[in-house]
Every structure is written in structure tokens, then in C-alpha cells.
Amino acid sequence: MSLLHRITWTSYLEFITFLLVIYYIMLGIRFFAGDISQLYNRICGNKPVAGNALPAALMYGEPEAAAAAPAPANSNYDGLPDDSMAEADELIGKIKQIILAAADKPFAPAVLIPQLKKLFRGHVSLKTSPHRPAINELVVSECERTGVAGLTEDEADEWWSG
Numbered sequence: 439m440s441l442l443h444r445i446t447w448t449s450y451l452e453f454i455t456f457l458l459v460i461y462y463i464m465l466g467i468r469f470f471a472g473d474i475s476q477l478y479n480r481i482c483g484n485k486p487v488a489g490n491a492l493p494a495a496l497m498y499g500e501p502e503a504a505a506a507a508p509a510p511a512n513s514n515y516d517g518l519p520d521d522s523m524a525e526a527d528e529l530i531g532k533i534k535q536i537i538l539a540a541a542d543k544p545f546a547p548a549v550l551i552p553q554l555k556k557l558f559r560g561h562v563s564l565k566t567s568p569h570r571p572a573i574n575e576l577v578v579s580e581c582e583r584t585g586v587a588g589l590t591e592d593e594a595d596e597w598w599s600g
Contacts, residue, residue: 526569529561530576537580540587547587555597565598 466474536557540550554577564570574594581587
């Protein structure tokens with residue numbers, strides 16, 4: 439009688455199951471060792487191992503006390519004084535009025551440009567403001583939209599100096 443006749447189907451399936459369990463344990467250790475150790479540490483309440491800890495630059499920390507200081511009452515979210523924003527809004531309104539008024543007249547950029555230069559010279563505090571590029575872009579886009587003049591942002595930027 440051969441050796442295979444003495445093995446029953448039950449013992450064969452138990453042996454195959456045992457081999458599969460060993461195989462999957464080895465795969466888990468090989469490919470998921472870090473995850474398994476983190477799970478174990480979380481369950482047992484151990485501190486993370488130094489190699490698995492996040493670097494300090496990636497860890498979330500509460501903001502410093504100086505950064506948590508309240509902002510002054512007269513400033514907006516950009517850190518600019520409110521009067522700078524109000525002055526920029528006032529200038530934008532005037533620019534739109536001048537360009538719309540010029541849109542009703544025949545094409546005459548020679549008349550429009552001196553008016554805008556004068557308006558810019560009247561708002562000297564905005565000359566160094568971070569609003570200046572946005573205002574220049576507004577002038578160019580409004581002139582293009584209404585067909586009053588074909589300008590570039592560099593031309594509008596030169597008007598601030600006189």
C-alpha cells in the first residue's frame with residue numbers, strides 16, 4: 439500500500455490550510471511590518487518608534503502666541519490699513535466713471551489719458567500700494583471693454599509717476 443492511501447482528505451485540507459496561514463503571515467511580515475507595528479503600538483498604547491514618527495516639519499502644532507495676537511482694529515485681512523482699501527475703491531469708481539464717459543464720445547485717447555494721469559497723481563498714497571497692479575489692470579480691461587483706447591498695463595503703470 440502506498441503512502442498516499444493513508445492520507446485522508448481531512449488531513450490534506452488541514453495541511454494546505456496550515457501552509458496558507460504560514461504563507462500569508464510571511465507576506466504580512468514582509469510587506470506590512472510597519473503597519474502591523476503601528477497597529478500593535480496603537481492597541482498597546484506604546485509610543486511610536488523613532489523611525490515611524492513624523493518629522494517635526496510635518497507635525498501639526500498650535501500657532502505661536504505672537505501669531506495668535508489679535509489684529510489691529512483698523513486693518514483688513516491683507517494687513518493693509520482700511521483707508522488704503524477705501525482710497526483704492528474710490529479711485530476705481532472714478533476710473534470707471536471717466537472711462538464710461540469717454541465711451542460716449544468719439545474715439546479720443548488723447549483726451550482720456552491726461553484725465554487718468556491727473557486722477558492717478560491725486561492718489562499718491564496708492565503709488566506704492568499693492569493695489570497698484572490691480573488698478574492698472576482695471577484701466578486696461580475697462581478701456582478694452584468699452585473700446586475707448588488700446589492700452590497696456592505698462593503704459594498705465596507709467597502714469598503714476600507723472
